[in-house]
Amino acid sequence: MTETAVDMPAPRVRERRAKAVPGLVVLVVAVVLVLGGVALAVTVPALAALGALVAVVGAVLLRGLTPVAPGEARVVQLLGRYTGTVREDGFQWVNPFAVRRRVSTRIRNHETDVAKVNDADGNPIEIAAVVVWQVRDTAQALFEVDDFVEFVAIQTETAVRHIANAYPYDTHDEPGLSLRDNADEITEKLSEEIGARVASAGVQVIESRITHLAYAPEIAQAMLRRQQAGAIVAARQRIVEGAVGMVELALDRLARHDVVDLDEERKAAMVSNLMVVLVGDRDAQPVVNTGTLYS
Secondary structure (H helix, E strand, O other): OOOOOOOOOOOOOOOOEEOOOOHHHHHHHHHHHHHHHHHHHHHHHHHHHHHHHHHHHHHHHHEEEEEEEEOOOEEEEOOOOOEEEEOEEEEEEEOOOOOEEEEEOOEEEEEEOOOOEEEOOOOOOEEEEEEEEEEOOOHHHHHHOHHHHHHHHHHHHHHHHHHHHHHHOOOOOOOOOOOOOHHHHHHHHHHHHHHHHHHHEEEEEEEEEEEEEEOOHHHHHHHHHHHHHHHHHHHHHHHHHHHHHHHHEEEHHHHOOOOOOHHHHHHHHHHHHHHHHHHOOOOOOOOOOOOOOOO
């Protein structure tokens, strides 16, 4: 078992809803103010200053209009202070003196490069993974880390290396988890570790998968021969077990139906011949006995 909990700092800011009003209403009001102010200043020279002031107010209101596309959010800051996030898509209006920063809330994926690391047994392996993630808290994404996209990339690579170091590539029929044979359990632990690492940046991990897993080239051939030898031994063991069962069945039926009476020496010879025929990897060459059973 590997420890997936990561001691990350607690976030100092959390997302909250910004004060916003429908932009179309403000747009109509602002256009009326601008046109009315200009008309007042031109038609009534005595009220030119008032008309200019009205037009300026309308222009200032126009600066607060903020289009928000689907899958995006606008983080609002006033004088450096976080005031809220606008997530409703469409034409919105916020404080015209506030700074509005665009943050994508769409689902993204990041694929790590193929990394060469040592597994729990010290064998060099190559591993790569892909993680599907999404910004959950826009305030944390902007203010808790310098660049949340780069942060996710680095923390994902760190988690992949940690998981690769914590488990062997193959257990060789021994109890325990391995990177090759327990893909579902390993990817679940990988998702947990990545999620713990990027949670303070307001990022939610949806899924992660190992996309590349192999022994390093310098030991790949040796490990392949080891796997082939293990497969051959397992196959031979299965063949011997089946052959012994067939020999037992043959001797039992011969004795049950009184087909032939064999002493212990002839039984041993028969068992030897049957085992050679059944276990051998080549077809046996039959020998026809034209004499008696004992000559």
